[in-house]
Amino acid sequence: MAGEDSGFVSRGFVGKPHGQGADRLPPGQYLERGFPVLTAGPTPRIEPSEWSFRIDGMVGNELEWTWDEFARLPAEEIPCDIHCVTKWSKLDTSFRGVSVDVLLESARPEGAFSMAYSFGGYTTNLSLEDLTGGRAWVVTEHEGAPLPREHGGPARLLVPHLYFWKSAKWVRGLRIMDHDEPGFWEANGYNNHGDPWKEERYWTD
C-alpha cells in the first residue's frame, strides 16, 4: 500500500525535506504531531467578557485591558516551535497575539523580573529579558482559530524559546518585580529558567 511507504518515509525523515530536521529538535526531545494538553488542576472557564489583562507591580503606570480593548492592540501571527519539559516538541505551529513589548511600552517597568499569573492560580516567573525583544506574546488564536479553552483560551502567554510551562494558560496579568521569585513549577522542581536548548529541565540542571 502506497500509504505505508509514504508514512515510513515521512517518519524516517522527520520532516527533513520541509526543513524540520534534527537541528530544530532540542536535545532529549521527540517530535509530537498532535497538541497534548498539560494542566495541573481543573480547566477554568473564562468568558471573554470576564477576561482582562493587567500589568502591575513595579511599574510607573499600571495598566489593564478588557477583552475588547485588547482586541484593538496591534496583533501579529507567530509561527513557532514549542517544547514541553515532558519531552514532546511540536514544530511549525502558529499563534496570533500581541507582543509583550507592546504591552510593556506604556507601563514603564521599574524592575527586571516578573511573575505571570493566571485565572485558577497558576504562576510562572520570567525575567524581562526573556519577555522582551519580540520573544513573548499574549495570544488569543492558535492556527487561525480562537485559542481552545484546554490550551488556555481565551488567552495565554506564549514564550516559545523556553519550555512550555513558562507559557501560562488563562493568563490574566504580569506582575513586574525588582527581584526573582519562583512560580508554581519553579517551586516544585522545575528549573528557574527553562531553556530547552540547554536542557534546563529541573533544579539540578
Ligand SMILES: Nc1nc2c(c(=O)[nH]1)N[C@H]1C(S)=C(S)[C@@H](COP(=O)(O)O)O[C@H]1N2
Ligand atoms: N494556567 C496554567 N498554565 C499552564 C499550565 C497549567 O497547569 N496551568 N501548565 C503548563 C505546562 S507544564 C505546559 S507543558 C503547558 C501545556 O500547554 P498545553 O496544554 O496547551 O499543551 O502549559 C503550561 N501553562
Ligand SMILES: [Mo]
Ligand atoms: Mo509541562
